[in-house]
Amino acid sequence: MKRCSSRLSLVCFSLVVLFSGIGNAADKSISTDVVVVGAGSAGLSAAVSAAYAGAKVIVLEKMPFAGGSSNFAEGLFAVKTDQQRRKAIGLTKEEAYWHAMDYHHYRNNAGLLAQTVANSTSIIEWLEKQGVGFEVVTMSPTEAPTWHLIKDWGTAHHGAALVQAMQAKAKELGVKIYFETPAKELIYNGGAVAGVKAVNAKGDHYTINAKAVVIATGGFNNSKEMVRKWTRFDADKVFPTVPINKTGDGINMALAAGADSEGWGLMLHPGTHGEGIKPLGPLYAMTWQPLLWVNKYGDRVVDENAVWAFTFAGNAIERQRDGFVWSIWDDETVRYMEEHGIDNGLGVLVPIGTKLTDLRAEIATAVAQKSSSIVVGDSIEELAQKMGVEPARLKENVDQYNHAKETGRDEKFYRKADTIVPVKTGKLYALKVFPYNFVSIGGVKTDLKMEVTDKNDKAIPGLYAAGADVGGLYGDTYATWTSGMMFQWAAQSGKIAGEQAAAYGKR
Structure with missing residues (x-):
C-alpha cells in the first residue's frame, strides 16, 4: 500500500486497521460433546455438571467476563439445609411450595416449581462441594428465612464469589471458555440440534459441532425490543438495573428452532x-x-x-x-x-x-x-x-x-x-x-429434564435451556417470600441441563 499523505493519514490508518482485521479473521471448526451458551451461574453450573459426567465442554460467552447478572446477585433460596438447621429454622418444603403456588395463582408450571423446591437442599450441598460457602439470612420482615447468602471466595463477594468458584472448578475439569464470542445460530443435523455458530470480537467465525447444546444466556431485560414484544411493560419507563447486554440471544435461537414459550415478565x-x-x-x-x-x-x-x-x-x-x-x-x-x-x-x-x-x-x-x-x-x-x-x-x-x-x-x-x-x-x-428491573422472567418452555420443548410439547433433540432463558417457574411476578429463588433456579436448572446434555450425547 502506498504511503499515506498527512491529510489522509487518519482515513488511511482506519483502512489499514479494517483490512488487517479482515485478513486476520479466520473460519474455525471445532468438535466437542456439549456447548454451553452463556457463562453465568446457569451456564457455569451446566458446564461443571456436564464435565463431571465425562463430557468435553465448550462455553461461549459474549461478554469479556463470566457471571453476567449473577455477579450482582447475593443469595440462593433453599429449604431444609444445614444452615437453617443450625439456626433452628423449621420451615418445610411443603410450606414453601404451597406458599409459592398461592402467590403465583397457579399460572406457573407446578411441576417445575415442585422440583425446584425439592432440589433446593441438594443444590446448596452440590455448590458447597464446588467451593461455594453459604449463611442463611432474612432480608426483610415480609420474607421467610430461605435466603442463603454466598460467602466470599478470595476477594470476590456474594454472586461474584459463586461465579469465581464455579469458573475455577470448570477450568479444573477441563472446560474451555471462549470470551467475547457470542453464539449466533444453532446447527441442525437431521432435525436435531448439533452445535452452534459463533463469531468472536476479532471476527473469527466458529463452527462448533456438538452432541448437545445448553442455552443459558441470562434472559432479555436489556432488550427494549423484547420487553415491548413479550411483556406488558413499557420499555421506556422500566429501567434495567445493570446494562450487561442481556438481549435474549439464547431465547431467540431456541424460538427459531421451534421452541414454545411462557411466563414473560420482569423482576x-x-x-x-x-x-x-x-x-x-x-x-x-x-x-x-x-x-x-x-x-x-x-x-x-x-x-x-x-x-x-x-x-x-x-x-x-x-x-x-x-x-x-x-x-x-x-x-x-x-x-x-x-x-x-x-x-x-x-x-x-x-x-x-x-x-x-x-x-x-x-x-x-x-x-x-x-x-x-x-x-x-x-x-x-x-x-x-x-x-x-x-x-x-x-x-x-x-x-x-x-x-x-x-x-x-x-x-x-x-x-x-x-x-x-x-x-x-x-x-x-x-x-x-x-x-x-433486576432480570427478566420467562422464556422458552422445557420439561423437567430442561429439554427445550416445541408447541406440541415434544422435546427438541439436543437442545437444553437453563436459568433466566426458561419460562414457567413464576406467574406474573417474582416472589420475594421465597427470596433467592431465581439465583438458585439458575444453578439448579444449569446443573440438570448439563447432566442431561452429557447423557444425551452418550446415547
Whole structure:
C-alpha cells in the first residue's frame, strides 16, 4: 500500500486497521460433546455438571467476563439445609411450595416449581462441594428465612464469589471458555440440534459441532425490543438495573428452532436516577424506605409498606400514570437516616442500618445540578409547586397521612399506623422513584429434564435451556417470600441441563 499523505493519514490508518482485521479473521471448526451458551451461574453450573459426567465442554460467552447478572446477585433460596438447621429454622418444603403456588395463582408450571423446591437442599450441598460457602439470612420482615447468602471466595463477594468458584472448578475439569464470542445460530443435523455458530470480537467465525447444546444466556431485560414484544411493560419507563447486554440471544435461537414459550415478565424494584444521583447512593437507598408516596397528582396510591417486598413496590410504581411516584420526607427523617441508618436494606449491597451520612450532600449536589428527580421546599405549598402538583391536593394527602399516624388508623390504605413516618419537621423533600428491573422472567418452555420443548410439547433433540432463558417457574411476578429463588433456579436448572446434555450425547 502506498504511503499515506498527512491529510489522509487518519482515513488511511482506519483502512489499514479494517483490512488487517479482515485478513486476520479466520473460519474455525471445532468438535466437542456439549456447548454451553452463556457463562453465568446457569451456564457455569451446566458446564461443571456436564464435565463431571465425562463430557468435553465448550462455553461461549459474549461478554469479556463470566457471571453476567449473577455477579450482582447475593443469595440462593433453599429449604431444609444445614444452615437453617443450625439456626433452628423449621420451615418445610411443603410450606414453601404451597406458599409459592398461592402467590403465583397457579399460572406457573407446578411441576417445575415442585422440583425446584425439592432440589433446593441438594443444590446448596452440590455448590458447597464446588467451593461455594453459604449463611442463611432474612432480608426483610415480609420474607421467610430461605435466603442463603454466598460467602466470599478470595476477594470476590456474594454472586461474584459463586461465579469465581464455579469458573475455577470448570477450568479444573477441563472446560474451555471462549470470551467475547457470542453464539449466533444453532446447527441442525437431521432435525436435531448439533452445535452452534459463533463469531468472536476479532471476527473469527466458529463452527462448533456438538452432541448437545445448553442455552443459558441470562434472559432479555436489556432488550427494549423484547420487553415491548413479550411483556406488558413499557420499555421506556422500566429501567434495567445493570446494562450487561442481556438481549435474549439464547431465547431467540431456541424460538427459531421451534421452541414454545411462557411466563414473560420482569423482576421489578424501586430505584431512581438523575443529575447528581449516584447508583446505590444515599438517594437511591431512600427509594427502598417505607416513606410517604404520592403519584404525579399528589395523591397517595398504596400502603407504602409494599416496599418491604421490592417486587410489590416495583409493581405499584410501574402501574402509576407516567410510571413513577414521589417519595416524600422531612428533616427529621434525614436526621434519622444519618444517625440510625436505613430500615430496609437493598439486599446486602446497602445493608439495613447503613447510615446515610452523605444524604444531605447528595441532595445539595442534585439540586445544584437541577435534577428533575429531587426537589426541596420549606413548606408543602413550595414543595408542591416544584413537584408540579396542586398544592391543596398534596396538602390534603400529607395531612391524611400524618393524621393516620396521630389517630392510629389509616382510613385510606389501612397501613399500620405505628409504621408511618410523619412529614412535618423542617425542610421537606420529594424524590422521584422509578420502576427498575433486576432480570427478566420467562422464556422458552422445557420439561423437567430442561429439554427445550416445541408447541406440541415434544422435546427438541439436543437442545437444553437453563436459568433466566426458561419460562414457567413464576406467574406474573417474582416472589420475594421465597427470596433467592431465581439465583438458585439458575444453578439448579444449569446443573440438570448439563447432566442431561452429557447423557444425551452418550446415547
